[in-house]
Amino acid sequence: MTRFRLEIRVVPRPGLLDPEGKAIQHALQSLDYEGIQDVRVGKILYLDVEASSADEARQRGHAMCQRLLANPVTEDFQIEVHEESPAEIPA
Amino acid sequence: MKVAIITFPGSNCDYDLYKCVQLVGGSPDFVWHREVELGNVDAVMLPGGFSYGDYLRAGAIATMSPVMDSVKAFAAAGGPVVGICNGFQMLCEAGLLPGALLRNDSLLFVSQDVLLRVESDSTVFTRGYEVGQVLRMPIAHAEGNYHTDPETLDRLESEGRVLFRYVDASGKATADANPNGSARSIAGIVNENGNVMGMMPHPERAVEEILGSVDGTGIFEALLAHLSPVGTT
Numbered sequence: 001m002t003r004f005r006l007e008i009r010v011v012p013r014p015g016l017l018d019p020e021g022k023a024i025q026h027a028l029q030s031l032d033y034e035g036i037q038d039v040r041v042g043k044i045l046y047l048d049v050e051a052s053s054a055d056e057a058r059q060r061g062h063a064m065c066q067r068l069l070a071n072p073v074t075e076d077f078q079i080e081v082h083e084e085s086p087a088e089i090p091a
Numbered sequence: 092m093k094v095a096i097i098t099f100p101g102s103n104c105d106y107d108l109y110k111c112v113q114l115v116g117g118s119p120d121f122v123w124h125r126e127v128e129l130g131n132v133d134a135v136m137l138p139g140g141f142s143y144g145d146y147l148r149a150g151a152i153a154t155m156s157p158v159m160d161s162v163k164a165f166a167a168a169g170g171p172v173v174g175i176c177n178g179f180q181m182l183c184e185a186g187l188l189p190g191a192l193l194r195n196d197s198l199l200f201v202s203q204d205v206l207l208r209v210e211s212d213s214t215v216f217t218r219g220y221e222v223g224q225v226l227r228m229p230i231a232h233a234e235g236n237y238h239t240d241p242e243t244l245d246r247l248e249s250e251g252r253v254l255f256r257y258v259d260a261s262g263k264a265t266a267d268a269n270p271n272g273s274a275r276s277i278a279g280i281v282n283e284n285g286n287v288m289g290m291m292p293h294p295e296r297a298v299e300e301i302l303g304s305v306d307g308t309g310i311f312e313a314l315l316a317h318l319s320p321v322g323t324t
Contacts, residue, residue: 016238017272019196068155071148071184073191074238 001050004057007080010070011042045069054081092117092318095132097162099124099153104139104175104295111295112136115311117319124156133318134171135162137178139231139293149192149234150180159185171215171314172287176232179279179289188282188289189247190239195232196272202231204303205270205292207255207278208262214281216288217254219313225262226255226306228297230270235291237273237280244274255279255290 051057112119142153264276279290294307
């Protein structure tokens with residue numbers, strides 16, 4: 001078994017109203033940053049898992065997203081699999 | 092009417108519900124979320140609060156509790172289930188009701204009285220009201236912005252499954268009267284079989300004059316009348 005770190009990004013679906021993103025966009029505009037078309041806020045989860053392969057680790061992350069980590073009605077998710085020693089990865 | 096009130100770490104409307112069920116003549120019982128069995132009950136209620144601190148998404152982690160399998164089985168067998176506020180969020184997260192509750196469009200936690208228009212009087216929860224009747228009860232939430240895709244919204248409307256809408260004093264569902272940005276001003280819905288209801292406003296906090304409104308009582312009385320018809324108990 002190898003230890004992998006899953007980096008799971010959960011983001012609001014395109015087109016979905018993201019009031020937090022809108023508020024940040026307005027705040028940036030009030031700081032005179034021009035040309036900001038859109039801001040969307042999601043979250044990143046880091047999961048340290050043991051698996052026999054990167055593929056297996058990814059599949060497990062996928063299942064976790066479908067069952068709990070993302071809401072299929074409102075959120076999309078992307079998974080990156082890192083095979084690195086945990087010390088090298090930002091916590 | 093024996094009612095199981097499911098309590099989670101972070102529930103805070105469980106005692107309000109308990110008192111409310113007693114008030115209309117029912118027999119409430121707390122069921123801790125780690126329990127596996129519901130026992131012999133006639134209805135299940137999921138209270139408001141902040142289960143698991145709203146971590147991940149409001150209501151999401153609560154739906155992984157052991158008791159939720161029994162709640163799902165109870166609902167599938169046609170048993171009446173009521174979810175209020177955080178309970179509504181759980182019902183959506185558990186897939187027992189369509190859609191999701193997003194962050195309020197104002198980004199604020201909103202705690203105030205709202206006016207609700209009754210949209211259907213043909214469910215076991217709302218048959219004590221008349222369509223078009225306007226009720227006053229409080230809301231207190233940060234994630235009450237009801238969202239689902241347009242097709243599901245159309246289906247909810249055409250099947251008479253929107254139970255309550257946020258309205259102004261004249262009974263109109265205006266943008267100003269919508270406290271959280273909910274799609275089509277939806278405040279409460281019911282499932283396809285008519286036995287699972289979720290709503291963001293708190294009817295259990297509007298059951299005594301001293302609370303400022305008794306308009307919420309009708310939901311609990313209607314459910315009691317359905318489960319314990321006069322002459323059968």
